Amino acid sequence: MPRTVVITGASSGIGRAAAHLLAEQGAQLVLAARSRETLEQARQECTARGAAAVLAVPTDVADASAVATLFSRAREQFGGVDGVVHAAAVLAYGRFVDVPAEVFDATLATNITGTANVAREAMLQFHTQKTGSLVVVGSVLSKIAAPLMSPYGTSKWAVQGLVRTLQIEARTMPGIEVSLVSPGGVNTPIYDQAGSYTGHPGHPPPPVYSPERVAQRVVHALGHPQRDLNVGFANPLMVLGFRVLPGVFDVLVGPLMRLLGQGRAAVEANAGNVHEPVPGLEGVRGRWPRLWG
Numbered sequence: 060m061p062r063t064v065v066i067t068g069a070s071s072g073i074g075r076a077a078a079h080l081l082a083e084q085g086a087q088l089v090l091a092a093r094s095r096e097t098l099e100q101a102r103q104e105c106t107a108r109g110a111a112a113v114l115a116v117p118t119d120v121a122d123a124s125a126v127a128t129l130f131s132r133a134r135e136q137f138g139g140v141d142g143v144v145h146a147a148a149v150l151a152y153g154r155f156v157d158v159p160a161e162v163f164d165a166t167l168a169t170n171i172t173g174t175a176n177v178a179r180e181a182m183l184q185f186h187t188q189k190t191g192s193l194v195v196v197g198s199v200l201s202k203i204a205a206p207l208m209s210p211y212g213t214s215k216w217a218v219q220g221l222v223r224t225l226q227i228e229a230r231t232m233p234g235i236e237v238s239l240v241s242p243g244g245v246n247t248p249i250y251d252q253a254g255s256y257t258g259h260p261g262h263p264p265p266p267v268y269s270p271e272r273v274a275q276r277v278v279h280a281l282g283h284p285q286r287d288l289n290v291g292f293a294n295p296l297m298v299l300g301f302r303v304l305p306g307v308f309d310v311l312v313g314p315l316m317r318l319l320g321q322g323r324a325a326v327e328a329n330a331g332n333v334h335e336p337v338p339g340l341e342g343v344r345g346r347w348p349r350l351w352g
């Protein structure tokens with residue numbers, strides 16, 4: 060019997076790459092994201108790659124009732140859910156005071172409330188079945204602070220707090236596993252889709268990894284749970300600097316962020332895909348050619 064896996068953020072980047080991998084393993088997939096048209100493209104790709112069955116359910120993870128519907132559709136179609144990959148997130152750049160409040164709040168709604176909505180439905184489903192594996196994609200920004208990324212950074216610290224809490228609670232639930240995967244820079248469309256209030260577009264900080272590499276770790280974690288799986292060799296160094304030498308970290312992180320975390324082009328202030336999807340920019344990879352893995 061093939062595994063049934065729900066994937067959020069399945070229309071782009073790491074989530075779409077994870078969907079491809081699981082399709083190649085013959086899984087039954089339930090794909091979720093807001094954009095109906097890119098989700099349909101992802102559904103066709105997964106079918107072509109050998110998925111046993113693929114259901115695409117357009118879903119805004121910030122909407123609790125939509126997430127409940129996503130899981131009930133999965134139950135109706137496949138009888139249960141063995142695994143959940145939660146990769147949906149949005150990003151907006153800008154100094155805290157320059158990011159409009161509604162953009163800050165909407166980023167938290169997708170990234171924090173969305174993670175809680177997905178985790179709640181996953182844990183309730185797993186509880187009923189007495190088995191299941193949830194993998195949440197976090198970030199190195201759950202462990203350090205960077206300027207110009209306050210909505211995203213705040214949300215990722217919250218995601219880490221929630222996931223670690225669920226891991227501890229799951230210790231009393233045999234058969235139920237919760238994993239966190241924490242990448243650094245990954246070559247996905249998130250940087251071009253991001254909102255920006257800095258005058259410049261986003262840019263992945265080096266070393267930049269491929270979404271396929273991160274997706275491999277995510278899919279592996281479904282069957283081999285990880286408390287916090289780092290992806291990116293520079294991440295532990297950044298975390299060490301943040302914790303052990305905070306004065307030096309604070310001096311360096313601003314200039315480094317402007318140099319390595321922002322593109323040189325000029326852009327008008329915009330909310331990117333924070334409020335609405337931008338299907339034309341979605342795909343597995345972004346446009347940065349130099350990859351470390």
Ligand SMILES: NC(=O)c1ccc[n+]([C@@H]2O[C@H](COP(=O)([O-])OP(=O)(O)OC[C@H]3O[C@@H](n4cnc5c(N)ncnc54)[C@H](OP(=O)(O)O)[C@@H]3O)[C@@H](O)[C@H]2O)c1
Pocket residue numbers: 067068069070071072073074091092093094095097118119120121145146147148149169173196197198199241242243244245246247248249250252263270332335336337342
């Ligand atoms: N790329 C990196 O460098 C990097 C580094 C560290 C961590 N991460 C994390 O990796 C995960 C995947 O990011 P990515 O880089 O693959 O980004 P991406 O290419 O922009 O994909 C994000 C996905 O989330 C979906 N999404 C956004 N808002 C949503 C909402 N409200 N409801 C449902 N789906 C929503 C998007 O589809 P729609 O817009 O159509 O809804 C898209 O499928 C995120 O958690 C991100 O924070 C990425």
